[in-house]
Amino acid sequence: MARGQRVLEFRIPSDVQCIERVVEAVRGECRRLAYAEHQLSLNVPVALTEAISNAILRGNAQDERKSVVVVARVDAARLVIEVSDQGSGFDLVACTRDPTTPEALESEDGRGLFLMRKLMDEVERVSKRGRNVVRMTLRRAG
Amino acid sequence: MSYSISKQGDVSVVAIDGQLVVSNRQELKQGVLDSLEGGGRKFLVDFTDTSYIDSSGLGVLVSLSRKIRDHGGELRLAALNDDLRTLFELTKLDTLFQISDSRETALASF
Numbered sequence: 001m002a003r004g005q006r007v008l009e010f011r012i013p014s015d016v017q018c019i020e021r022v023v024e025a026v027r028g029e030c031r032r033l034a035y036a037e038h039q040l041s042l043n044v045p046v047a048l049t050e051a052i053s054n055a056i057l058r059g060n061a062q063d064e065r066k067s068v069v070v071v072a073r074v075d076a077a078r079l080v081i082e083v084s085d086q087g088s089g090f091d092l093v094a095c096t097r098d099p100t101t102p103e104a105l106e107s108e109d110g111r112g113l114f115l116m117r118k119l120m121d122e123v124e125r126v127s128k129r130g131r132n133v134v135r136m137t138l139r140r141a142g
Numbered sequence: 143m144s145y146s147i148s149k150q151g152d153v154s155v156v157a158i159d160g161q162l163v164v165s166n167r168q169e170l171k172q173g174v175l176d177s178l179e180g181g182g183r184k185f186l187v188d189f190t191d192t193s194y195i196d197s198s199g200l201g202v203l204v205s206l207s208r209k210i211r212d213h214g215g216e217l218r219l220a221a222l223n224d225d226l227r228t229l230f231e232l233t234k235l236d237t238l239f240q241i242s243d244s245r246e247t248a249l250a251s252f
Contacts, residue, residue, distance in 0.1 A: 049163055107204070112198075115233070
């Protein structure tokens with residue numbers, strides 16, 4: 001573990017009502033480390049809400065028997081969040097549509113992955129011990 | 143999140159307090175649809191007290207805008223903070239909605 005790094009870990013059921021407390025805890029830790037205001041009010045809450053809701057709604061298909069695990073490693077340099085579900089995984093690049101095209105602009109869905117990639121410095125998908133993991137990295141802005 | 147819908151003249155003003163996200167979007171959607179069913183045609187969403195919106199929240203606004211337009215009405219937005227403006231610009235939804243700096247300006251524009 002890097003010096004000064006805090007690790008927050010949550011295991012939540014596939015219920016979107018459980019998202020907010022995880023987001024608030026991670027945001028609180030970033031606030032303690034003086035992350036920039038726009039990162040606290042935009043990048044972290046929106047990208048993390050997207051990642052968890054994607055895991056609940058699509059990865060686990062809201063199956064209450066399945067869980068979502070969130071691990072956030074945060075220090076003064078960066079925040080690294082891993083969100084894992086028990087779904088079959090997906091191709092991050094292929095699934096990221098451009099919601100800004102004229103034909104997609106009035107669609108109700110399809111902005112989640114796009115926003116995660118816009119609001120985080122890095123977004124990648126990995127597989128760990130049979131779980132589908134999305135890893136997001138945000139470098140602290142002073 | 144909590145929200146209120148009040149009438150200012152013939153405009154239904156929807157004020158959102160807190161975040162508009164996947165866990166509460168249906169509640170807001172139903173409230174606005176009920177007002178639409180009740181005869182409301184001009185809608186203004188006031189974001190003065192809104193913290194953040196996720197893609198589900200944006201999707202609900204797009205969906206409501208379309209439904210209201212189908213009924214011959216219009217949905218406009220007001221008082222987005224810098225973060226919300228960034229979201230609308232990133233997704234180009236700032237080109238879909240008429241956005242005013244304040245509730246007063248928006249009401250005057252209807």
